[in-house]
Structure formats: structure tokens, C-alpha cells
Amino acid sequence: MNPRRTNFRRLVRPAARQVSGARPxxxxxxxxxxxxxxxxxxxxxxxxxxxxxxxxxxxxxxxxMRLVLTLHRAANMLVYDLESTVHRPRGWSWPGFxxxxxxxxxxxxxxxxxxxxxGMSRAAVSALVGTLERDGLVTKERAPHDGxxxxxxxTAAGMQAITSAFRSHNEREREWAGSLSADEQETLISLxxxxxxxSTHFEAKHRA
Amino acid sequence: MNPRRTNFRRLVRPAARQVSGARPxxxxxxxxxxxxxxxxxxxxxxxxxxxxxxxxxxxxxxxxMRLVLTLHRAANMLVYDLESTVHRPRGWSWPGFxxxxxxxxxxxxxxxxxxxxxGMSRAAVSALVGTLERDGLVTKERAPHDGxxxxxxxTAAGMQAITSAFRSHNEREREWAGSLSADEQETLISLxxxxxxxSTHFEAKHRA
DNA sequence: AAGAGATGATCAAAGCTTTGATTAAGTGGC
DNA sequence: GCCACTTAATCAAAGCTTTGATCATCTCTT
Numbered sequence: 001m002n003p004r005r006t007n008f009r010r011l012v013r014p015a016a017r018q019v020s021g022a023r024p025x026x027x028x029x030x031x032x033x034x035x036x037x038x039x040x041x042x043x044x045x046x047x048x049x050x051x052x053x054x055x056x057x058x059x060x061x062x063x064x065m066r067l068v069l070t071l072h073r074a075a076n077m078l079v080y081d082l083e084s085t086v087h088r089p090r091g092w093s094w095p096g097f098x099x100x101x102x103x104x105x106x107x108x109x110x111x112x113x114x115x116x117x118x119g120m121s122r123a124a125v126s127a128l129v130g131t132l133e134r135d136g137l138v139t140k141e142r143a144p145h146d147g148x149x150x151x152x153x154x155t156a157a158g159m160q161a162i163t164s165a166f167r168s169h170n171e172r173e174r175e176w177a178g179s180l181s182a183d184e185q186e187t188l189i190s191l192x193x194x195x196x197x198x199s200t201h202f203e204a205k206h207r208a
Numbered sequence: 209m210n211p212r213r214t215n216f217r218r219l220v221r222p223a224a225r226q227v228s229g230a231r232p233x234x235x236x237x238x239x240x241x242x243x244x245x246x247x248x249x250x251x252x253x254x255x256x257x258x259x260x261x262x263x264x265x266x267x268x269x270x271x272x273m274r275l276v277l278t279l280h281r282a283a284n285m286l287v288y289d290l291e292s293t294v295h296r297p298r299g300w301s302w303p304g305f306x307x308x309x310x311x312x313x314x315x316x317x318x319x320x321x322x323x324x325x326x327g328m329s330r331a332a333v334s335a336l337v338g339t340l341e342r343d344g345l346v347t348k349e350r351a352p353h354d355g356x357x358x359x360x361x362x363t364a365a366g367m368q369a370i371t372s373a374f375r376s377h378n379e380r381e382r383e384w385a386g387s388l389s390a391d392e393q394e395t396l397i398s399l400x401x402x403x404x405x406x407s408t409h410f411e412a413k414h415r416a
Numbered sequence: 417a418a419g420a421g422a423t424g425a426t427c428a429a430a431g432c433t434t435t436g437a438t439t440a441a442g443t444g445g446c
Numbered sequence: 447g448c449c450a451c452t453t454a455a456t457c458a459a460a461g462c463t464t465t466g467a468t469c470a471t472c473t474c475t476t
Contacts, residue, residue: 037314037321045325049313053378057371060378063393064385068286074400075283076327078276081412088434095462105257106245112424113245117253119284124463126426131461148424148471163265170261170268177272179406184399185271191388191396192282198387204289296464303432320454332433334456339431356441356454 046070078176086168092135092161095120097169099128100137100154100162108153110143121207137161254278286384294376300343300369303328305377307336308345308362308370316361318351329415345369 040048046069054062083094092100102114115125129152132138137158143149154162177185199206248256254277262270291302300308310322323333337360340346345366351357362370385393407414 037317040314042324052313057374061382063390064381065378067385067393067397068381070397070400071283074404075279077404077407077414084413105260106248109245116250166265170273173272173276174269175410177275179403182271185275188399189275189278191392192278195387196282196285199285202383205292206285
């Protein structure tokens, strides 16, 4: 838990300093200390990764690799943008928003159902509901016919919060989607849908 | 931090218990305690969300909403599956794998570059490298020409780990990608690429 | 009626992530 | 040389997530 001052392998400071911007000279026969990766950037990362993996690791499926890298990156960027422009400025998180949204959609609803709908674990929902309740957005009541379950509902503040946040959220979604024509959006949605639908055909692990 | 026994609004236990499976009778004029959401499931969630939001919140862009929900869900399912079938069983995490992979790709490389390549914050990389170093997969050295920077490299164990994990990872990627034809995969990749590329045109927030 | 088993929620421990502060080191102006 | 500014990394606090354990409650079988 506490890495406490990692043990650097301290190097002797080189006698002659390089001029700013200069690169260490290449010495034939000796492995380069600092390989040339100045050309490697965020946007070229996937290309380099795929081509090097294909070259060095026989049997790799480059298209599948590229697909997953691209999908993961797109989702990450989207989440980062929405979370930092819409949700965090309001003092909430995207996960909190997702729970709030599920409760809004499903009315007074058991925590278990919220977990199923939002694709989270029950423990995660439990934790999120903890903070949402603390912040006065969600109410928790024991379920009438099942002493184990809790029913979740929105407070007035929660209703106000989800409505306002949702507008802002969708505004931002529209910006993202605006990169594509309506047809392209439909196509993308349909391909992604196919991907997730078929994930039930091989034993893809999913929640509960 | 410690929600400590949340304050349930304790309800009086109903006198007459319902038979298993029966639903509370509908009482006209009185709001239903438990709205009928039995038809709401993981797979119908997006449809319901879009249609209800469109109905109740004027001005919502349903296609953009559906796009983001679908993309987010696809990425989540993919990550969950890969993490739980490939990485966690080996004792590592996907984020750890991503750092390891970036180091493998970029050779001895500064932590800052790893953050840029993998799309993580420098603090996140710092934390991940902490555990990767503790587990003997990554080495950390002070950069020769810059006393602030650290150069990251793979240990023999790290090299072995990334190679083996990557094979397994790509095997799994192939299963996922197998839902789509090669053409469809290309299309999907290209649409996602367009989405991320265009995110620089509106002021999408991104890291560093 | 009673025990066995299933189920819903929560807790606990560990890890990852974020933002903002801090520390150390390099850069540039004078 | 000195001081302000910038930059790399790390720390700190808070929050989210995961798995597995625990507790309470419900259900089923006998």
C-alpha cells in the first residue's frame, strides 16, 4: 500500500551534458539507452501497437486487436469528456448519474434491479446509493414484501438533479454524435449492438 | 466515508402477506408503491431509457443518446469480460496490463510518455508502476539527462508476463471480434475512429 | 415446524482514478 | 549567479469497483 520512496537504481550523472534537444549518439553494437520513440504519440499509438504486435508475436489477429483498442479508447475519451464537463462540475460522478438515471427510469425500484439495469455490481450500487442518499438525492426504504430488499426512489432534489444533468449530458452527447451522419450513427449503433448481442454466444463473462 | 447503518424509514410490516409471485393489487387513485418494471431488463434498458427520455424531456436527441449508451455498454462488457477472464486470473488488472504493454512497445520510456500513450493521468501511471514494480514486472531508473524523469523498462518477468497475457488477451479479442465480419469490423473501427478524431473539433476535454 | 439453502444488501480489503498540492529539478531572463 | 517559471513525479484525500465474507430474511423441503 505504501511504496514509500522507491529504490531507484541511481545512475552516475554523465560528465558531459547534452545540449537541449540533442539525442544521445548511437553506438553500434550497444543497445540504445533511449530508443527513438519521439514519433510515438497518443494518436499513433494504436497503429504502432498493432504493427509491432503483428510483427513480433505470431498468430495475433490485428483486426481484432485494433477493434478492441479503438473501442476502448473511444469509450474512454467519451467518458472522460462527459464526466469532466458535465458531471464533476455539478459535484457528482458519472456512476452516480447512472444510478440516479436508472432510479428515475424504473420508479421506486429495488437496488438489485438498478444493478442489473446499469450493469453494475450490487456492491457498487450499494456504495453509490450511500453517497447519493447522503447528498439527499435518493431515498431508501425497506421493501414492503421483502425485508431484505430496499426500494430506491428520487427525492425532489434528486429529480431536479437528474433532469438538469440529463439535459446537459445529452447536449454533450449530441456534440459527440455530431461527428457522424445519422446513417453512420445508426450503423455504429447496430454494429455495437451486434457485438454485445453475440457476446452471449461464446461464454463471455458478464455480471450476475 | 462511513455510511454506518443507514437510517431506513422503517415501514410497518403489512398484516397480510402476498402469495409468492403475486403482485400487490392495484388501487385506483392511489399511486402504486411498486410500479410494474418486471419487463425492464438489462437488454431492454436502452430502449426504455431512450423512449421515456424522448417522451418526457423535450429536446432530447434520441439517436445521440442511444449511441452513447450503446457504446458505453459495449466497452463495459468487453472490459469486464477481458479483465475477469484474462487478467484477474493471472493476478493483474487491465490497467496494469495497459501500462506493461506501453512499456513493452516504447522500450525504456519515461513515465510521462506512458501516460500519454495509454491515455491515463500521470498520477495513475505512477500508482500502477508502484504495484508493477513491487511485483517485479517493471524497473524504474532515473533518466540520465533529466533528474526529474524516470525511465521505465520491463524485467524478464515483465517481458514474460506481457507476452503470455497478450496472447490470451488477443485470443479473447478475437472471440469478441468474431461477432462481426471483417468488413463490419473495418466499418466499426472507422466509425469509432471518426468519432474520436472529430472530438478535437468541439472543445472535447481530454487529458493533458 | 424446523433446518437447509438461496437471496438481497452490506461490509472489508485491496486496487485504480481523479484533482489539487507538494517536492525536486531543469530553463530562461536579468 | 539568482530568481521566477515550468515541468516530472509523487502524495493526499476522496470516491468508485471488485471479490469474497457476513448478516438478515425468505423459501423450500421434509
